[in-house]
Ligand code: HEM
């Protein structure tokens with residue numbers, strides 16, 4: 001750590017870990033409900049569990065991205081964060097908004113729009129919160145000594161993500177329009193601007209961990225984010241096939257979304273090649289594992305499993321089934337959860353001075369959580385394919401199919417427990433580092 | 444070999460061009476002439492139904508036009524499949540509706556609210572979904 005103000009990042013990461021733990025509990029509740037055990041129905045009906053599970057995911061990832069930015073931007077810009085105090089205000093208000101939203105979901109206070117359930121009143125608080133965050137980052141960058149491509153791409157991703165929150169706040173009388181613009185947020189986030197955030201963090205980590213020349217890494221960063229937008233913007237069309245808009249989207253969405261895996265492939269090749277090329281390898285093996293892992297698993301989860309159902313001919317059968325949930329898990333995990341874990345693993349030893357670079361617990365956390373998540377993906381996949389075949393091909397009634405696939409949710413639960421063991425190890429390792437301190441400052 | 448400058452140009456130009464096409468296609472496909480939703484038939488009652496759909500986060504369990512939770516049946520063609528009376532009974536029930544063991548939240552809606560929901564589902568049921576409506580089970584039996 002080179003700048004005192006980077007320490008703020010620690011608290012964003014800690015908030016991430018806390019919300020992640022809660023997210024998993026609600027995932028288990030849904031897993032059990034699918035397996036036929038919905039004993040909590042009266043207090044936590046499925047729609048509450050689902051909104052909490054997905055919103056906590058988004059909030060902990062955002063908290064991780066914000067922590068990443070507070071760590072990376074001062075170092076890249078070579079300037080202390082303009083105001084540490086305001087960064088703490090921002091942290092607390094983020095936690096407050098998140099917690100209020102989650103509590104509200106238990107009392108039927110929400111908007112029925114998948115992923116964007118936060119009620120309107122709180123939306124405004126989100127906007128204020130994000131404005132404060134962006135203000136701090138942009139001011140720091142502005143005053144900084146240098147403006148690197150890595151910092152610019154990361155900041156651009158964060159800024160666009162903030163702007164794209166707005167289309168989700170327009171009210172429509174038509175469900176079709178509602179859905180149409182919901183995708184401007186959800187799709188253009190995960191298959192657009194969040195990839196810039198991921199690319200920025202990845203590039204920062206590769207520069208630090210492999211010792212490859214910044215110019216080389218940043219050149220490929222441009223290629224990657226270029227591929228992302230080139231395919232991802234028009235790729236939004238893959239959500240417009242069957243929601244009541246013009247057929248033109250079948251062609252445009254089909255072609256461009258089929259190209260989206262290229263950006264993820266490029267990311268994987270980029271990470272592996274830079275690793276091979278690097279001569280000054282950093283001793284932080286754990287961070288390296290998560291970094292390369294993220295690039296590879298995101299290609300599988302988003303690239304391959306996304307491609308598997310993105311063509312209109314396939315999507316007409318899989319649209320809105322457990323197949324989608326299968327892809328949703330491995331893609332979010334590989335691309336965004338793992339990159340947050342990577343930056344945490346890199347930053348923690350630097351902020352606390354405890355050099356847990358290559359511990360058995362750290363390695364176990366990586367392998368067990370990944371094996372668990374892959375097992376979960378397989379369980380969802382088998383359940384999903386069976387559902388598509390029986391329900392959509394054989395035209396068997398929805399609920400009788402659900403009964404038939406219950407068993408796969410028991411497999412899901414077992415795999416989820418394995419996954420949770422991995423995550424628990426990661427969180428233990430996190431807190432074993434202790435708190436950030438100024439003795440960890442170097443130079 | 445590719446230079447950093449060229450890489451940046453690729454990013455900027457690619458983004459600008461696809462973004463403009465995207466906006467163009469959005470304007471085109473949402474235009475009056477392309478309407479597949481019978482927007483002129485969207486009644487006050489159906490709009491109130493949509494509001495109830497939203498307020499209760501029905502999408503947290505059910506899918507509609509293929510979007511939502513995967514816990515409860517797809518409702519795109521529910522009126523054709525079940526008829527008004529069945530739907531209203533489910534919505535007005537003071538105890539959790541559970542014809543197959545899986546519970547729905549007991550919404551205990553008024554008759555007027557349940558009517559609005561049915562109007563909403565009727566409007567949705569008439570939207571042209573580019574063929575998806577014939578796939579969604581089990582109504583599709585008679586269409587295939
Ligand atoms: C890291 C990147 C990605 C993440 C986090 C992600 C996540 C998700 C999630 C959560 C959904 C469900 C959304 C909803 O129903 O509201 C979804 C749907 C979908 N994704 Fe992705 N995705 C990613 C990348 C991709 C890519 C690269 C492709 C294509 C090659 C793709 C293809 C699809 C398709 C076709 C659907 C619609 C499924 C349906 O019709 O039900 N995704 N994705």
Ligand code: HEM
Nearest residue numbers: 024027028030031324325328329332333337416512513514
């Ligand atoms: C304990 C581990 C977990 C379990 C048991 C679990 C289980 C579930 C279940 C049962 C659903 C609901 C599917 C439905 O609507 O019927 C779901 C949705 C979802 N989960 Fe998880 N989950 C877990 C962890 C995670 C993690 C770590 C992530 C992200 C990295 C994640 C991301 C998602 C997403 C994006 C959805 C929405 C998918 C969609 O609607 O298409 N989950 N989860």
Ligand SMILES: [Fe+2]
Nearest residue numbers: 187191236238
């Ligand atoms: Fe998408």
